[in-house]
Amino acid sequence: xxxxxxxxxxxxxxxxxxxxxxxxxxxxxxxxxxxxxxxxxxxxxxxxxxxxxxxxxxxxxxxxxxxxxxxxxxxxxxxxxxxxxxxxxxxxxxxxxxxxxxxxxxxxxxxxxxxxxxxxxxxxxxxxxxxxxxxxxxxxxxxxxxxxxxxxxxxxxxxxxxxxxxxxxxxxxxxxxxxxxxxxxxxxxxxxxxxxxxxxxxxxxxxxxxxxxxxxxxxxxxxxxxxxxxxxxxxxxxxxxxxxxxxxxxxxxxxxxxxxxxxxxxxxxxxxxxxxxxxxxxxxxxxxxxxxxxxxxxxxxxxxxxxxxxxxxxxxxxxxxxxxxxxxxxxxxxxxxxxxxxxxxxxxxxxxxxxxxxxxxxxxxxxxxxxxxxxxxxxxxxxxxxxxxxxxxxxxxxxxxxxxxxxxxxxxxxxxxxxxxxxxxxxxxxxxxxxxxxxxxxxxxxxxxxxxxxxx
Numbered sequence: 421x422x423x424x425x426x427x428x429x430x431x432x433x434x435x436x437x438x439x440x441x442x443x444x445x446x447x448x449x450x451x452x453x454x455x456x457x458x459x460x461x462x463x464x465x466x467x468x469x470x471x472x473x474x475x476x477x478x479x480x481x482x483x484x485x486x487x488x489x490x491x492x493x494x495x496x497x498x499x500x501x502x503x504x505x506x507x508x509x510x511x512x513x514x515x516x517x518x519x520x521x522x523x524x525x526x527x528x529x530x531x532x533x534x535x536x537x538x539x540x541x542x543x544x545x546x547x548x549x550x551x552x553x554x555x556x557x558x559x560x561x562x563x564x565x566x567x568x569x570x571x572x573x574x575x576x577x578x579x580x581x582x583x584x585x586x587x588x589x590x591x592x593x594x595x596x597x598x599x600x601x602x603x604x605x606x607x608x609x610x611x612x613x614x615x616x617x618x619x620x621x622x623x624x625x626x627x628x629x630x631x632x633x634x635x636x637x638x639x640x641x642x643x644x645x646x647x648x649x650x651x652x653x654x655x656x657x658x659x660x661x662x663x664x665x666x667x668x669x670x671x672x673x674x675x676x677x678x679x680x681x682x683x684x685x686x687x688x689x690x691x692x693x694x695x696x697x698x699x700x701x702x703x704x705x706x707x708x709x710x711x712x713x714x715x716x717x718x719x720x721x722x723x724x725x726x727x728x729x730x731x732x733x734x735x736x737x738x739x740x741x742x743x744x745x746x747x748x749x750x751x752x753x754x755x756x757x758x759x760x761x762x763x764x765x766x767x768x769x770x771x772x773x774x775x776x777x778x779x780x781x782x783x784x785x786x787x788x789x790x791x792x793x794x795x796x797x798x799x800x801x802x803x804x805x806x807x808x809x810x811x812x813x814x815x816x817x818x819x820x821x822x823x824x825x826x827x828x829x830x831x832x833x834x835x836x837x838x839x840x841x842x843x844x845x846x847x848x849x850x851x852x853x854x855x856x857x858x859x860x861x862x863x864x865x866x867x868x869x870x871x872x873x874x875x876x
Contacts, residue, residue, distance in 0.1 A: 431754055440576070444588045447573045450524055451566070451592025452599065453631040457531040458562055459495075459600035459691050460554065460624045465489045466603070466696030466822070467711075468621045473548045475540040480702060483830055486696075490823040492690055494557030495552055497811075497819030503563025504807035512703070519803075520568040527561035528632035530554045535625025567807030570790035575790075579862055580737055583744075587733025587791025593786070594725035594779070597691055601722065603627065605715035611783040613711060663810070665801040672796045676809025677816060678852035679792075682749060682845035683785045684817030686756070690725075690779060692822040694718060697829070698763065698771060705829050717768055721775035728783025736788035745792070746851040748784025753846035755781055759837035764835055784847070792853075795860045802865075817845065 444872045470489040471478045478485035507519045534554045540547045560832035577585035603624045611620045665673070700706030736744040755778055762774030790806075796806035825838045 423490045443573060443576045444585065447569045447589040448595070449634070450520060451569045451589045452526050452595040453592075453628075453634070454524060454562065455593050455596030456599045457527045457596075458496075458558060459597050460531065460603070460628070461534065461558065462493055462688070462692035462822075463600055463695070464603050464624075465493050465623055466692050467668050468617050471549070471617070472539045472541075472621075473551050480519065483826075486704075487823055487826050487830075490692065490732055490826055491820065492548075492552060492555055493688070493807045493822060494763065494815075496555040496562070497815045499556050499559035500563035500811035500814055501558035501808055504567065504811040505563075505804065506684050507568065507803070507807060523561045523568065525632060525840050527558055528628045529623050529626065530557040530561065531628040535622040535628075563807060563811045565756055566802050566810050570806055574790050574794040575865055582737035582794070583733040583741065583788050584738055585729075585733075585796070587730050587787040588695060590733065590786050591726050591729045593687070594729060594782075597687075598726065600624065601695070601715055605712060605719060608715065609712055612625050620641060620786055636838050642804040657678060662837060665797075665804045669797055669801060671803055673805060673812070674795060675852050675855055676806065677812035678791055678812025679745065679849050679856075680810060681788070681817035682752060682842065682849035683782060683789075684814050685821040685845050686752060686778070686842050687725075687782060687786075688818035688821040689720070689825055689842070690722065691818075693825050694763070694775060696822075697825075697835070698766075705833070707764065709768065709771070713768050716769070717772040718775065720771055721779055724776045724779035725782050725786075728780045729787040730783070732783040732785070732787025733791065734787070735784075736791065741788045741792040741795070741854055742853055744788050745785050746850060748786075749827075749846045749850040749853070751781040753843045753850075754776040754787065754843035756846065760835040762841050789799035792856070796856065799865060 439606070444560075452677045466489070470482070470494070474485045474488060477488065497822045503523075507523060510519055534551065537550055538547055569592070570586060573589050574582050607620050607623050608616045627659040695711075695718045696706075696712050698707045698709045699711040700708075702708045722849070732744055732748065747866075759774040762770045765771075793806040793809065794802060824841060828841060829835060829838045
């Protein structure tokens with residue numbers, strides 16, 4: 421077995437401080453921009469897209485139109501595995517860096533295009549068709565984004581800081597959420613609700629163009645993953661890494677998907693459902709709160725997600741990835757039902773507090789994810805494995821979480837039933853992470869699947 425070079429992070433390796441800053445900034449900023457694009461759509465789906473792109477149905481039945489609007493969020497998730505397969509296969513063969521730049525540009529282009537789409541009133545049924553097409557492109561892009569960013573961070577990390585390094589692409593998700601919600605709040609506050617519904621909703625989508633330029637410039641400065649460089653040096657690449665993945669690592673793919681479902685579902689409830697539920701009229705199964713304060717409270721509450729994600733990655737290097745995940749899912753399940761009784765008071769401060777504590781529970785089952793997934797797969801199929809597992813978990817978890825929440829609310833008339841749904845998913849994810857094979861923390865990320873690995 422080839423021994424890792426002394427300059428390559430890993431057992432006995434070091435990382436130049438300047439390169440460390442580039443890696444952490446590149447993975448965090450890139451995923452922030454990527455998920456800003458994704459979350460802007462989720463925000464719009466809850467606030468404006470139903471009347472604009474599903475006009476006849478929205479006029480006849482607003483509740484059904486809202487369910488279908490939330491369903492368009494899930495449609496893009498169905499194409500994430502395809503994006504994960506393509507990006508993972510190419511990333512395992514040609515490097516993490518190229519694919520990260522490609523997915524960033526693709527996501528941004530689709531987001532800008534949504535901001536330019538004509539509505540149903542202008543071109544009829546072609547409007548929702550084009551909207552769904554752009555969502556498909558977004559989903560394809562998102563499927564390849566996370567795996568590349570996660571591996572760029574973890575494969576650059578010293579062995580005892582993988583969880584901490586891996587938390588940086590993870591905080592791109594709450595940062596993207598904060599940025600998306602903040603932008604919508606500012607625009608709504610400046611131009612008013614009526615103008616936002618008429619034309620202002622396009623501005624957050626069009627702003628993605630500027631963010632793409634910033635992200636592209638930052639990512640270009642990051643070196644290729646040292647693990648991939650070592651794979652090239654020793655010609656260890658498989659001729660068909662995707663086939664090898666499903667032949668030898670199908671169990672890890674399934675477990676990685678199930679580990680993610682509860683966290684992703686809970687996250688998308690905050691991203692796509694909570695502000696809509698709180699701000700729509702009471703007669704439409706809402707709380708009738710003012711939209712501006714709700715958006716601001718949701719933005720501020722999401723800082724809990726950011727802080728706890730960094731902490732989750734850091735603490736997993738000390739107490740273990742699996743243990744950190746387990747604690748996180750116990751806390752998530754414990755708060756999933758009580759939160760709704762606070763939210764349902766329709767008091768903005770109680771809404772903020774309930775949501776803030778809810779997001780605090782996310783980090784322990786999200787911060788360590790990059791490191792855990794990287795350690796579950798051998799180098800030659802790692803990009804494919806983590807990307808496909810993440811994408812499948814997103815389909816089972818967040819893809820239709822907002823739609824399911826809407827159906828539970830309209831059928832039972834009680835928001836706490838949504839909390840029961842989260843508890844059920846938390847149990848599934850808790851069991852899945854408990855089945856991860858022992859002693860993988862600290863494995864040599866440079867090793868082939870068939871070679872012995874060292875555990876610290």
